[in-house]
Amino acid sequence: MENMIKVAVDAMGGDYAPKEAVKGSVAAVSEKENVQVLLVGKQEVLEQELSQCSYPKERIQIVPASEVIETGEPPVAAIRSKKDSSIVVGMKMVRKGEADAFVSAGSSGAILVGGTTIVGRIKGVERAPLAPLIPTKEGVSLLIDCGANVDARASHLIQFARMGSIYMEHVMGVKKPRVGIVNIGVEEEKGNALVKEAYPLLKECKDLNFIGSIEAREIPSGAADVIVTEAFVGNVILKLYEGLGNTLLSKIKGSMMSSFRSKIGALLVKPALKKTLKGFDASQYGGAPLLGLKGLVVKCHGNSKETEFKNSIIQCISFKEQRISERIGENLTVAEEK
Amino acid sequence: MENMIKVAVDAMGGDYAPKEAVKGSVAAVSEKENVQVLLVGKQEVLEQELSQCSYPKERIQIVPASEVIETGEPPVAAIRSKKDSSIVVGMKMVRKGEADAFVSAGSSGAILVGGTTIVGRIKGVERAPLAPLIPTKEGVSLLIDCGANVDARASHLIQFARMGSIYMEHVMGVKKPRVGIVNIGVEEEKGNALVKEAYPLLKECKDLNFIGSIEAREIPSGAADVIVTEAFVGNVILKLYEGLGNTLLSKIKGSMMSSFRSKIGALLVKPALKKTLKGFDASQYGGAPLLGLKGLVVKCHGNSKETEFKNSIIQCISFKEQRISERIGENLTVAEEK
Numbered sequence: 001m002e003n004m005i006k007v008a009v010d011a012m013g014g015d016y017a018p019k020e021a022v023k024g025s026v027a028a029v030s031e032k033e034n035v036q037v038l039l040v041g042k043q044e045v046l047e048q049e050l051s052q053c054s055y056p057k058e059r060i061q062i063v064p065a066s067e068v069i070e071t072g073e074p075p076v077a078a079i080r081s082k083k084d085s086s087i088v089v090g091m092k093m094v095r096k097g098e099a100d101a102f103v104s105a106g107s108s109g110a111i112l113v114g115g116t117t118i119v120g121r122i123k124g125v126e127r128a129p130l131a132p133l134i135p136t137k138e139g140v141s142l143l144i145d146c147g148a149n150v151d152a153r154a155s156h157l158i159q160f161a162r163m164g165s166i167y168m169e170h171v172m173g174v175k176k177p178r179v180g181i182v183n184i185g186v187e188e189e190k191g192n193a194l195v196k197e198a199y200p201l202l203k204e205c206k207d208l209n210f211i212g213s214i215e216a217r218e219i220p221s222g223a224a225d226v227i228v229t230e231a232f233v234g235n236v237i238l239k240l241y242e243g244l245g246n247t248l249l250s251k252i253k254g255s256m257m258s259s260f261r262s263k264i265g266a267l268l269v270k271p272a273l274k275k276t277l278k279g280f281d282a283s284q285y286g287g288a289p290l291l292g293l294k295g296l297v298v299k300c301h302g303n304s305k306e307t308e309f310k311n312s313i314i315q316c317i318s319f320k321e322q323r324i325s326e327r328i329g330e331n332l333t334v335a336e337e338k
Numbered sequence: 339m340e341n342m343i344k345v346a347v348d349a350m351g352g353d354y355a356p357k358e359a360v361k362g363s364v365a366a367v368s369e370k371e372n373v374q375v376l377l378v379g380k381q382e383v384l385e386q387e388l389s390q391c392s393y394p395k396e397r398i399q400i401v402p403a404s405e406v407i408e409t410g411e412p413p414v415a416a417i418r419s420k421k422d423s424s425i426v427v428g429m430k431m432v433r434k435g436e437a438d439a440f441v442s443a444g445s446s447g448a449i450l451v452g453g454t455t456i457v458g459r460i461k462g463v464e465r466a467p468l469a470p471l472i473p474t475k476e477g478v479s480l481l482i483d484c485g486a487n488v489d490a491r492a493s494h495l496i497q498f499a500r501m502g503s504i505y506m507e508h509v510m511g512v513k514k515p516r517v518g519i520v521n522i523g524v525e526e527e528k529g530n531a532l533v534k535e536a537y538p539l540l541k542e543c544k545d546l547n548f549i550g551s552i553e554a555r556e557i558p559s560g561a562a563d564v565i566v567t568e569a570f571v572g573n574v575i576l577k578l579y580e581g582l583g584n585t586l587l588s589k590i591k592g593s594m595m596s597s598f599r600s601k602i603g604a605l606l607v608k609p610a611l612k613k614t615l616k617g618f619d620a621s622q623y624g625g626a627p628l629l630g631l632k633g634l635v636v637k638c639h640g641n642s643k644e645t646e647f648k649n650s651i652i653q654c655i656s657f658k659e660q661r662i663s664e665r666i667g668e669n670l671t672v673a674e675e676k
Contacts, residue, residue, distance in 0.1 A: 217581035239554035249586075267603065268603025
């Protein structure tokens with residue numbers, strides 16, 4: 001098939017490897033006709049897993065890789081030494097054009113390092129940001145950067161804003177995405193040195209719908225579609241989202257089980273509550289793309305299950321069809337020349 | 339009375355001034371015998387408000403101040419020019435020893451600037467951090483710094499850790515408070531330049547119970563008693579706490595009202611739920627102390643009502659009785675000499 005999108009999937013990464021990666025791959029090829037999965041990992045193990053599944057055989061192929069990069073390993077050394085690891089093998093396929101995208105729930109550090117050193121940045125891109133979608137009251141926003149690019153410079157933030165805008169417009173279908181920069185107040189003179197430097201530069205970008213500073217308080221209400229920040233702050237936002245959501249929900253559950261009366265009530269509210277909270281479940285949206293690379297790399301949560309793998313694989317289709325990498329390359333080149 | 343604690347209260351600060359500040363003051367002197375409130379603001383307005391309340395007359399006194407610093411005003415200029423504002427008048431009383439503490443729900447910027455320039459820092463304190471208590475699964479943690487000290491240096495973070503530890507031990511009664519530094523991973527080599535510099539210095543502080551890095555995900559579960567971070571990140575954490583809590587609760591409320599079945603259920607779970615969520619309501623804990631000053635300054639939320647004012651005033655009693663400012667001075671001097 002001509003328009004088949006080829007996605008290399010790291011079958012060895014994540015807490016539930018290889019089972020959930022395999023199940024997610026099977027689900028993805030069953031749901032979408034124009035995707036082919038290249039399952040990277042230990043051949044025998046994967047053959048065994050796949051033998052238990054039913055799926056169109058021609059659309060899942062095993063690509064052998066004998067090594068696994070563990071989460072605790074120092075990323076740079078791991079990428080260099082484990083040439084036959086699922087991450088290195090999968091990323092090399094993207095670099096060579098044998099795959100359009102690579103999906104992994106493995107070591108974040110190794111994925112970030114491998115993305116830059118193996119897949120490589122698009123010409124003009126200074127740093128490749130990790131950009132997860134986070135749930136909001138109204139839908140989702142893109143939080144960019146949550147990666148390893150700590151101590152970013154203002155010029156990086158401008159590129160993050162551009163890449164995030166392209167992603168939200170063409171993958172998520174948001175017209176003129178509102179771009180906000182995370183700040184500690186909405187007045188223009190507020191902020192740390194980085195934000196004060198980036199703010200006027202963002203304001204000058206005529207190609208962006210820059211709405212100014214947003215305070216962290218406004219993020220969950222969906223005040224911006226693209227939330228620009230450097231990686232340390234982005235990581236804090238992402239992880240606090242997770243932690244606070246879990247703590248609040250466990251407290252709410254606990255309180256509902258505290259008396260006979262509330263237990264009965266809990267049974268009655270449960271279906272409605274479940275539906276609502278599903279909208280706040282990050283796994284729905286698949287993994288986070290690492291933007292600005294010569295091919296797509298998607299980082300899934302370490303605890304990803306079938307659904308997140310499936311959605312991450314499906315996400316690669318629009319990314320490829322919408323030519324996101326090409327658009328980023330063109331946009332940044334034009335912006336540079338101006 | 340010999341051990342009477344004198345608290346100057348900014349009656350003109352906050353969204354509900356002067357009514358809620360006055361009500362909170364009346365509630366505080368009614369609840370605690372050893373506190374006297376000096377209500378700072380427009381005399382006629384305050385006389386009018388107080389005339390509607392019943393309280394021990396000798397324990398609330400009006401201190402006239404004709405001006406008000408508005409939230410939007412540039413803080414430095416406002417503190418300089420509005421000499422007869424409630425913030426400047428109240429803080430001067432602390433500096434002169436006419437009051438032990440100052441409580442205000444007014445302009446954060448003006449309170450931070452005034453704290454340093456009028457009340458003044460304790461000798462040896464490089465920066466005065468704003469340190470709110472935030473709710474966790476188990477109780478509360480102190481988040482230090484959430485103030486205006488952006489672009490902090492490592493030496494500041496070490497002092498924040500010490501001041502926060504003293505506060506949690508002597509005001510909140512936590513033995514050997516666990517001190518954690520906010521980071522994007524738990525490994526020692528992780529972090530931005532600031533955290534990498536501060537981490538080994540914190541590890542060397544034998545007077546602290548330093549437990550290492552904590553990720554934002556672990557904050558709500560109560561992984562540390564004192565959460566050390568620079569102000570930009572602290573502000574993001576504090577405000578995201580607020581925003582995410584509100585969004586989740588409004589979604590939960592909405593889902594409970596979505597069907598007849600869930601409405602009935604909601605009625606049954608409401609009492610238990612309300613009790614639980616109260617534990618996650620920051621107003622319970624009073625305002626945030628600005629630590630490291632020659633007297634106590636407490637910053638309340640702009641939307642503070644009676645309870646937060648009352649609790650903030652009462653908080654000043656243990657702060658004074660436990661000699662927190664003196665302990666901070668002694669501790670930092672000893673640490674310096676080592």
